[in-house]
Amino acid sequence: MSKPIYGDRSSHIKDAFQQRAGIRVVEVMVREYPDETNYIVYVREADVAEAAVVGNDLDEEISTPGDRAFVIVRKAPDELLEKEMKPLSAGVQDSRSVDLTNLISARSRVSEIQPSLSYVKDADRNLFAVTTPRHHLIFGRRGAGKSALLVEAKRSLDENSNISSWSNMQTLRNEKSNRVFLFILEDIIQAVITRQQRIQSASSISVGATELNDEIRGLLSVDSTADDLATRLIPKVQRVLKRFLDSNGLRIYIFVDDFYYLPRKDQPMILDMLHGCIRDCNAWLKVASIRHLTRWWQSAPPLGLQTMHDADLLDLDVTLQDPGRAKRFLENILTEYARHVGIPSLTRIFSSTALDRLVLASGGVPRDYLILAQNSIQRAQRRQNAKLVGVQDVNQAAGDAAQAKVQELEEDMASDVASATRTLAALKKVRSFCLEETSHTYFLISYRDKENLPSNYNILTDLLDLRLIHLVDDGVSDPHAAGHRFEAYMLDLSQFSGSRLKRGIHILDYQGGNIISKKIRGSSSSKSDSPVKVGDTPLKAIAILRTAPTFALERVGDLLPQI
Incomplete structure (x- = not known):
């Protein structure tokens, strides 16, 4: 039978978690057996891994000759987390809402030094694949989570059998x-x-690696x-x-982040050189980039990594093709942030319609x-x-x-000004087509x-x-x-939204798990002057998208580089 425990051991456990790792224990339960006592320590999901280390260290400390004791760390269930949190009667005016916006500001960008606040696993098992x-x-x-995935992959490696750079x-x-090649x-x-050096510092392998490192540094010094x-x-x-x-x-595992910052013309050569260094070795490249800014293979002469043969592709984008999945994934991420500052549920500070609109406004990008959630709170x-x-x-x-x-x-494409100029011009053409010519925020591209x-x-x-546009289907x-x-796209909400949605246009929205279509009344940005069409079945959703105007690709033909 489990029950809350009190007394010296309980206090010692809670104090140890707080003082050694800054982990707040949600609750401690005890299970007594004839020869041992188990202390079940509940913590937030984000703290489980670090808490397990502290728990292992505590086993000996809390044991006595006649009573062996073990600390078992578990993720606190939602009901425990909500039970311990104070009511949020003031909503967005509560100081915890300010704490949430500050936390998002501080932790929304991930790096090797600052991992995710709590990595939310996706349905596609990308973490398993990348390791x-x-x-x-x-x-x-x-913002799709490339760095977050690499950082989590690096953290999840078994240090006894793996190393990483x-x-x-x-x-x-x-x-x-x-x-660039030499720095990597x-x-x-x-x-x-x-x-x-941890294994055998005086070995010939260590000497050879040190000499090689000195040679690399020598080349970099000029x-x-x-x-x-x-x-x-x-x-x-x-x-x-190979010998090591x-x-x-x-x-x-060789993690290379933000590869798209390098000039596209150089990318195949850098990948080819790295691939040559690890050929026939138990060494694996994990390269994160933006697809359209990346050239990973050239055929003449053959250089780089050829997909299907040399490397596999992982696409992290959560699109609006499955809005229900996108909503669950994104809200799980924001919920972790909210609970970190003592907000038990997103519905304490967001209306249900605002949560739906956040999915649409973000285009599924975490x-x-x-950031939109942060700025929306500050607006409210x-x-x-x-x-x-x-x-x-x-x-x-x-x-x-x-x-x-x-x-x-402009920042992403600083290495290719012509490409940035072309993309901005394309945005103007698409925006004009949607908002001025057809009064639709969504459109079709013919196969x-x-x-x-x-x-x-x-x-x-x-x-x-x-x-700046998002794939819908x-x-x-x-x-x-x-x-x-056809492929169906929608214009990003940032391109037609400000203090109010642009008047008199047909928009796609997300409501109650379904894509809907409505025409916005000129006098209000929240009301429709025509019946709302609800895509609550696949056929109805497709019927909505079929009404979209078709954008002819010849409209951007004049933007192609002149040969």
Whole structure:
């Protein structure tokens, strides 16, 4: 039988968790057996891994010769978490709402040094996939969780059988390609040296790795490095790595984050050189990037990583094709933040319609969702006596985000000004088509158009990767032409929302788990002057999307580079 415990052991356990790891214990339960006593310690999900380490250390401390004791750490169930939290009667005016906005501001960006507040596993089991012995190219829009996945993968590795290196390309964006290669090699070889010195510091493997590291540092110490000097290191690195990994029965994961910061023309060569260094070794590349800013393979001459043969692709984007799944995933993330500051449920500070609108406004991108939630709370706090974030607060936050997205576009494409200019021009054309010509915030792209004009289509996918348009459905059939299909997209809410939604347009919305369509009345941004169409079945959802105007890809043909 389980019951709450009190007394010296209970106090000692709670104090130890707080003082040693800063972990607040939700509750402690005791289970008594003839020869031992188990203390069940409930903590927040984000603290379970670290709490388990503290619990193991406590086993001996709380045991006596006649009574063995064990600390067992478990995730606190939702009812326990809600029970211990104070009521939130003031809603967004409560100080905990301010704490939530501050926490999002501080922790919405993930790095190797600052991991996710609590990693929320996705339905596609990407964490399992990325830790398999296979080269991976991990793609996703800005804020989709690429760095979070790599950090969590690195943290989840068994240190007894694995080592890892971490290289962020943002810091190397102004370096030449051969020096980028050398900096990544330095990270790899330093990881090897650190582990080998723990195993046998005076071994020939350790000496060889140290000499190689000195050679790499020597090349990096000069202002410029000849390409042939860098490429000559490839067989040396391969031999050192293979001998080290085979001798010690280890595997190395090479994490390369923000690869898109490097010039696209250099990317195949850098990947090819890295691939050469780890050929026939138990070493695996995990490269995170934005798809349309990445060139991972060139055919003539063959350079880089060829998908299906050399590497697998992981796509992290959670799109609006399955709005229910997107809503669950995003709300799970925000709920972890809310509970961290003592808010038991999102419905204590958000209306249900505001939570639906957040999914739509974010386009399914986790970081956008968090930042929009933060800004929506701050908007609501300015309204006198407001307790809940409403739809208008989300609309206004989305409008505020418009300029920030354009600035991100310019930052992402700083290495290719022509591409940035082309993408901005494409945005203007799509926006004009949707808002001025057709009064629809959603549109169709014909499969035939996509196949006949692939270069034009790529310009549209640039807008998709930059979260300026969002995929709603990739297979809308034409009821009048068998075999003819369309892709359905919607314009990002930031492009037609501010203090109010643009008047008199047909918009897609999300409500009660379903996509809906309505025409906005000119006098109000929250009411419709025509019947609302609800896509509560797959056929009804497709019927809504079929009413969208078709955007002809020839409209962006004049933006293609002149040959």
